Amino acid sequence: xxxxxxxxxxxxxxxxxxGCDTVDLVKEFGTPLYVYDTALIKxxxxxxxQTFEKMGVKAxxxxxxxxxxxxxxxxxxxxxxxSLDVVSSGELFTAIQAGFPAERIHLHGNNKSKEELSMxxxxxxxxxxxxxxxxxxxxxxxxxxxxxxxxxxIRVTPGIEAHTHDYILTGQEDSKFGFDLNNGQADxxxxxxxxxxxxxxxxxxCHIGSQIFETTGFILAADKIVGKMADWKKSxxxxxxxxxxxxxxxxxYTEEDEPLEPYQYVEKIVHHVQDVAANNELDMPEIWxxxxxxxxxxxxxxxxxxxxxxxxxxxRTYLAVDxxxxxxxxxxxxxxxxxxxxxxxxxxENTKTYAIAGxxxxxxxxxxxxxxxxxASPGDILAVFCTGAYGYSMASNYNRLxxxxxxxVENGEARLVVRRESLEDLVKNDLPYVxxxx
Ligand SMILES: Cc1ncc(COP(=O)(O)O)c(C=O)c1O
Ligand SMILES: N[C@@H](CCCC[NH3+])C(=O)O
Numbered sequence: 560x561x562x563x564x565x566x567x568x569x570x571x572x573x574x575x576x577x578g579c580d581t582v583d584l585v586k587e588f589g590t591p592l593y594v595y596d597t598a599l600i601k602x603x604x605x606x607x608x609q610t611f612e613k614m615g616v617k618a619x620x621x622x623x624x625x626x627x628x629x630x631x632x633x634x635x636x637x638x639x640x641x642s643l644d645v646v647s648s649g650e651l652f653t654a655i656q657a658g659f660p661a662e663r664i665h666l667h668g669n670n671k672s673k674e675e676l677s678m679x680x681x682x683x684x685x686x687x688x689x690x691x692x693x694x695x696x697x698x699x700x701x702x703x704x705x706x707x708x709x710x711x712x713i714r715v716t717p718g719i720e721a722h723t724h725d726y727i728l729t730g731q732e733d734s735k736f737g738f739d740l741n742n743g744q745a746d747x748x749x750x751x752x753x754x755x756x757x758x759x760x761x762x763x764x765c766h767i768g769s770q771i772f773e774t775t776g777f778i779l780a781a782d783k784i785v786g787k788m789a790d791w792k793k794s795x796x797x798x799x800x801x802x803x804x805x806x807x808x809x810x811x812y813t814e815e816d817e818p819l820e821p822y823q824y825v826e827k828i829v830h831h832v833q834d835v836a837a838n839n840e841l842d843m844p845e846i847w848x849x850x851x852x853x854x855x856x857x858x859x860x861x862x863x864x865x866x867x868x869x870x871x872x873x874x875r876t877y878l879a880v881d882x883x884x885x886x887x888x889x890x891x892x893x894x895x896x897x898x899x900x901x902x903x904x905x906x907x908e909n910t911k912t913y914a915i916a917g918x919x920x921x922x923x924x925x926x927x928x929x930x931x932x933x934x935a936s937p938g939d940i941l942a943v944f945c946t947g948a949y950g951y952s953m954a955s956n957y958n959r960l961x962x963x964x965x966x967x968v969e970n971g972e973a974r975l976v977v978r979r980e981s982l983e984d985l986v987k988n989d990l991p992y993v994x995x996x997x
Contacts, residue, residue: 564599574902577968591882591963599858606821623851626948631976633657702757712764717783721768721776762801774827789839803847852948859947883917902942907933
């Protein structure tokens with residue numbers, strides 16, 4: 560059994576996270592329940608941030624909040640001195656409601672609306688990551704209408720796509736994001752932005768993929784972008800001062816995953832950029848990164864209650880829980896793998912293998928196909944580990960299931976940070992059918 564962060568098995572044989580017995584958490588908050596180990600989130604945030612500080616490199620570590628967006632997580636990240644990556648007016652609004660300083664927020668998106676751009680400007684956002692030519696036109700209109708300056712990064716596709724362990728040089732053809740670095744698009748984008756007096760180009764952004772366990776891809780991307788920066792210095796006399804290498808730092812979901820520690824990713828990337836910048840006679844740029852999953856992923860555990868079982872003789876035993884693809888779409892969407900235990904029988908020997916099913920009306924609503932567990936009974940608590948990233952944020956109301964509650968646990972205290980949706984919440988935006996008169 561692999562436990563994460565403050566996770567441990569207590570004297571009652573129950574799983575404890577942040578000093579809170581998960582059996583008690585279920586009694587207090589119900590199931591399904593997302594439980595976040597905030598000490599682990601802070602450790603990760605500090606791992607990234609302090610490494611830059613120790614290395615004396617100017618940096619911003621922006622939490623990619625698509626991984627888990629809520630008022631409380633934004634406040635925690637603010638407290639840790641993080642910056643924030645948002646991709647929609649919804650994430651931006653949540654951040655502002657949370658009191659997150661607008662100057663440390665970066666707005667992403669491949670199809671930002673004019674309203675989203677105006678909203679960002681009006682809030683005084685720190686930076687907009689410009690993605691395409693249509694957006695440059697919209698942004699020009701908006702800055703001229705409101706007569707406000709804006710800082711931007713130009714998002715490029717450096718032609719490197721990271722597929723978990725291997726790196727494939729793809730050229731640009733297959734990405735909906737950013738300007739191609741190799742076919743003149745990025746140069747044209749830079750030119751258009753430099754012509755605008757209210758637009759300040761801070762630098763260049765790229766994001767090569769997610770759940771990456773090595774630094775090779777980041778290093779290849781940095782090489783290409785720093786090379787381009789050197790070209791721009793010569794050709795247009797402009798040197799960007801920010802290099803944003805995106806997110807994608809991997810975490811351990813199962814024993815097959817072997818991620819690096821935050822400091823290892825940062826040290827390797829920084830040393831390499833220092834070398835290539837020096838080789839290209841450029842000043843060291845500020846390094847920005849955008850970790851999402853690696854800040855919150857393994858800090859999150861979902862607690863479910865076990866319900867029905869079904870035996871398919873000589874094949875498998877299905878064990879159903881009171882959630883499923885509505886609170887964790889990743890197994891159905893990506894065939895993602897998870898580990899889990901019975902939180903109230905954590906010291907019992909595993910004698911069975913169960914297929915963990917959700918309660919949605921889909922045969923594909925399976926959370927884990929082959930899970931070794933002790934003999935399970937209705938009312939047992941299943942704890943699925945590593946659900947902190949892209950769990951709650953991708954949750955849906957499929958089959959009109961209500962979205963679970965979220966609690967933060969630390970030092971024996973549990974704090975509710977997102978209320979469980981109620982049945983009333985489900986119908987609050989519905990309007991009645993009114994028969995049309997003929
Ligand atoms: C632009 C950008 N930045 C950061 C991230 C965060 O990625 P991860 O959660 O893998 O760290 C993503 C998502 O993949 C992204 O698209
Ligand atoms: N949602 C994905 C990753 C996409 C990251 C956003 N660009 C996941 O659950 O792994």
